[in-house]
Amino acid sequence: MTTHSSSAQILDGKALSVQVLDELQATVSARIAAGKSQPGLATVLVGDDPASHIYVRNKRRACKKVGVASFHHELPAETGQRRLLELIEKLNQDPKVHGILIQLPLPKGFDYDENEVLSTIHADKDADGFHPFNQGALLQGREAPIPCTPKGVMRLLDLAKLDLSGLHAVVVGRSNIVGKPVALLLLARNMTVTICHSRTKDLAAEVRRADVVVAAVGISELVQGDWIKPGAVVLDVGINRNAEGKLVGDVDFHAACQNAAWITPVPGGVGPMTIGMLLQNTVEAASLKD
Ligand code: GUN
Secondary structure, X not given: OOOOOOOOEEOOHHHHHHHHHHHHHHHHHHHHHOOOOOOEEEEEEEOOOHHHHHHHHHHHHHHHHHOOEEEEXXXXXXXXXXXXXXXXXXXXXXXXXXXXXXXXXXXXXXXXOHHHHHHHOOHHHEOOOOOHHHHHHHHHOOOOOOOHHHHHHHHHHHHOOOOOOOOXXXXXXXXXXXXXXXXXXXXXXXXEEEEEOOOOOOHHHHHHOOOEEEEOOOOOOOEOHHHOOOOOEEEEOOOEEOOOOOEEOOEOHHHHOOOOOEEOOOOOOHHHHHHHHHHHHHHHHHHOOO
């Protein structure tokens, strides 16, 4: 068997996110120098999911780096929906808070209704772009906060400098947070978009037709390297631990590198971009106020 040296170029999300945060820091300094308010992001963490704690800690660190005020609230899992909605109402009214983020998932086995919680956030303060009003705006192609991970995927895709119009994108995964919104963003670039999911009959055949692959299913290395069309761009949203405890994406990275022209690594690809886009949504929300 011959071994091929990998040919794909890396879409470096870590480097791009540093650049995004640097630019935001300059924007925030300029706002403050001009006598405008400091942008503020409220993070709300319900329960004790360890991964969620790490994600929120990283989001708060990024706030500090950029000069965005961070207001953090932790509630025990048994707090219940009524108290959570009261807190959201308080944050809706607080002029220092420009963005509100409720870390998902909410604890299972309690009375939380995720849709109701997300609808309670004022649409103007929806740093995640999860409010139904903002999701509807995305569907209709109107200006609104865009969910952070899909927005980060598009920024990375832009690094490949492809003329996307008429090309075929395959999105693997249909979540409200990633799969559906990223499909809409690709469609808005005039791509032909296929959304695949757990009931798709022949996933390999669908992916083989893709000029752009977005993998967002949360299954370790589900997408095989030989499914990737030569020259395709591969964006891997997955963050999974494999059987050996190693962090891997939804794509078999090393095998995919043989065929892809551009690919995001895990870690260091889409993940860091999500935080950059969250801060961008927060700073943009503040700039709409003054
Ligand atoms: N859980 C996993 N991803 C996200 C995200 O982008 N935002 C929030 N709020 N929760 C998440």
